[in-house]
Amino acid sequence: MLILKTLTRAPLHGYGIAQSIKHISDDVLTVEEGSLYPALQRLLLQGWVKAEWKMTETNRRARFYTLTVAGRKQLGLEVTQFEQMITAIGRVLSEA
Amino acid sequence: MLILKTLTRAPLHGYGIAQSIKHISDDVLTVEEGSLYPALQRLLLQGWVKAEWKMTETNRRARFYTLTVAGRKQLGLEVTQFEQMITAIGRVLSEA
DNA sequence: TTCTATCCCTAGATGGACTATATATAGACA
DNA sequence: TGTCTATATATAGTCCATCTAGGGATAGAA
Numbered sequence: 153m154l155i156l157k158t159l160t161r162a163p164l165h166g167y168g169i170a171q172s173i174k175h176i177s178d179d180v181l182t183v184e185e186g187s188l189y190p191a192l193q194r195l196l197l198q199g200w201v202k203a204e205w206k207m208t209e210t211n212r213r214a215r216f217y218t219l220t221v222a223g224r225k226q227l228g229l230e231v232t233q234f235e236q237m238i239t240a241i242g243r244v245l246s247e248a
Numbered sequence: 249m250l251i252l253k254t255l256t257r258a259p260l261h262g263y264g265i266a267q268s269i270k271h272i273s274d275d276v277l278t279v280e281e282g283s284l285y286p287a288l289q290r291l292l293l294q295g296w297v298k299a300e301w302k303m304t305e306t307n308r309r310a311r312f313y314t315l316t317v318a319g320r321k322q323l324g325l326e327v328t329q330f331e332q333m334i335t336a337i338g339r340v341l342s343e344a
Numbered sequence: 345t346t347c348t349a350t351c352c353c354t355a356g357a358t359g360g361a362c363t364a365t366a367t368a369t370a371g372a373c374a
Numbered sequence: 375t376g377t378c379t380a381t382a383t384a385t386a387g388t389c390c391a392t393c394t395a396g397g398g399a400t401a402g403a404a
Binding site for chain 2: 153154157158160161173176177178180181231234236237238239240241243244245247
Binding site: 184186187190191194210211212213 | 391392393394395396399400401402
């Protein structure tokens with residue numbers, strides 16, 4: 153969900169995705185490479201992102217991932233489910 | 249965290265914990281037996297809960313789990329970390 | 345030339361969740 | 375008497391995501 157969300161702004165390479173999530177979350181969330189790249193493979197397989205090899209601003213070859221239409225739809229679904237779950241956990245924690 | 253929280257009200261047996269979480273969360277969160285009992289074993293090992301065999305209101309033998317002092321402390325820690333993580337995810341989702 | 349940062353990716357181990365199963369009793373209902 | 379539902383504990387096997395730990399490579403600074 154976080155990866156998909158990160159890609160709604162602009163296509164990014166893996167390293168950039170990890171940096172972005174880490175930075176925006178104030179270092180609370182860190183996505184290790186061993187989690188990130190397998191996750192990107194799963195997203196590719198599901199058709200939620202597509203990938204292209206391009207050059208970065210720093211003149212390196214990098215694989216840029218772009219959110220697909222299906223990926224945007226999936227993101228909406230996951231955010232909805234996530235919020236529902238958080239609400240439910242909140243109810244348990246506040247013992248309403 | 250949810251199990252520990254559920255036990256802050258009163259000691260409960262496993263089945264009761266599962267029912268409580270399911271009910272309070274409006275059926276959003278369900279804890280299956282295959283998750284619940286291994287989790288209770290881990291909580292016992294950590295010393296966060298203790299267990300006693302007693303009779304239920306419906307006259308059955310059941311193992312009642314009680315939150316320990318260490319368990320209450322652990323719950324506080326986990327809730328803090330959880331809220332921190334949710335805040336961080338919220339930042340990513342709202343792209344602040 | 346060495347270090348740091350930037351980039352890709354995979355293999356193996358770990359460990360928790362889920363499915364399925366085994367066991368057992370209370371109470372209701374036919 | 376038999377069977378069904380709800381109540382109750384617990385384990386075995388499978389699945390799968392994460393983490394650790396690598397392997398490979400380049401740009402730019404020191």
